[in-house]
Structure formats: C-alpha cells, structure tokens
C-alpha cells in the first residue's frame with residue numbers, strides 16, 4: 001500500500017471524503033484535550049486538578065477479646081488492618097482483602113464478618129472476638145482441638161478464618177450435617193483442600209456441644 005492509498009478514502013470517492021489520517025488527527029487531538037491517555041501534558045494537568053482525598057481519623061473504642069482499646073484510626077482502615085497493624089493480633093489473616101476467601105473472619109458483636117470489608121470507624125463500641133480470644137489459658141477451645149484431631153488444616157493460612165466461621169456455624173445451628181456445614185461455610189476457601197477435615201471438626205464439635 002502506497003502513502004497515497006493510506007491517505008485517501010476509496011469508499012466515498014468524493015471531494016468531501018475524510019481520510020483515515022484526518023480521522024486519526026482529530027481523534028488524537030480530542031483524546032489529548034480530554035486528558036485521556038495519562039502520559040501527556042494535558043493528562044498531567046488533569047491529574048493535578050483532582051484534589052487528593054484528605055486523610056481523616058477518628059477515635060474509636062473497640063473491645064477485642066475482652067480488652068478495651070481506645071484508638072485513633074484512619075477512617076479508611078478495616079477492622080482487619082486495625083487488628084493486625086495496630087493491635088498486633090496477627091492470627092486473623094489477610095488473604096484476598098476483598099471479601100472472597102474468608103481468611104479474615106472474626107466475630108463482630110457475635111456475628112461473623114469478613115474483617116477486610118468492615119470499616120473500623122463504623123463500629124465504635126463494638127465487641128470483637130478473634131482466634132486469639134478462643135482458648136482459655138493454655139486450653140484450646142474444643143473446636144481448635146477438633147481441628148487438630150481431625151487434621152482440618154495443612155499450611156494453616158485459612159485456619160483461623162475457618163475456625164471462627166465454624167464456630168459461628170455451630171451457634172447459628174448451621175452444622176446439622178456435613179452438607180449443611182459445606183453450604184454455610186462456602187465463603188471460607190482452603191487452597192490446601194482440607195475440607196473433609198474441616199467439616200469433620202465442625203460436625204464433631206457441634207455434636208458434642
């Protein structure tokens with residue numbers, strides 16, 4: 001194809017025909033003036049005109065495993081980040097950080113939640129229970145002991161979330177059968193595939209409760 005071919009518009013053949021080069025020039029100018037594309041001077045000035053969000057903080061009181069904490073926290077912090085980064089309670093794990101894996105499950109005012117999706121600032125005065133709050137002294141909680149007995153874990157990364165979710169299942173009476181447990185714990189993912197042991201541990205603890 002020659003330079004002439006590229007610039008002409010054989011489909012129309014009229015004097016008013018718009019060449020493909022004209023279209024590209026006009027389109028390029030529009031994109032540049034709109035600041036789209038991210039690399040040009042126009043894009044840079046557009047970004048400069050957007051005000052960066054102002055970080056704001058608030059005082060929040062949280063009772064965690066029975067211990068009261070008054071914390072100045074960034075409004076954007078999740079309960080997961082407050083637990084791990086402010087209170088050094090790292091038993092609660094960050095897997096996906098977007099509500100898809102259940103590794104961050106804790107109990108908030110008695111109900112299980114994905115702590116990665118829960119803003120701490122919205123729960124002033126709340127009571128939180130994490131995996132660290134389950135055992136009594138040196139004695140494991142019965143569900144923790146059942147996980148050991150039934151080999152409900154391999155790498156252990158999902159385990160704290162599985163136990164907190166399993167415990168909630170028992171309280172909710174959603175542990176009447178293995179199928180029941182599988183359904184009500186479907187938000188807790190185990191990449192090691194330790195599901196048979198997890199279900200057996202939850203079922204056994206439910207039966208003993």
Ligand code: FES
Nearest residue numbers: 095096097102116
């Ligand atoms: S880390 Fe919260 S659901 Fe995965």
Ligand code: FES
Nearest residue numbers: 154156190191192
């Ligand atoms: S034990 Fe490894 S992810 Fe569940």
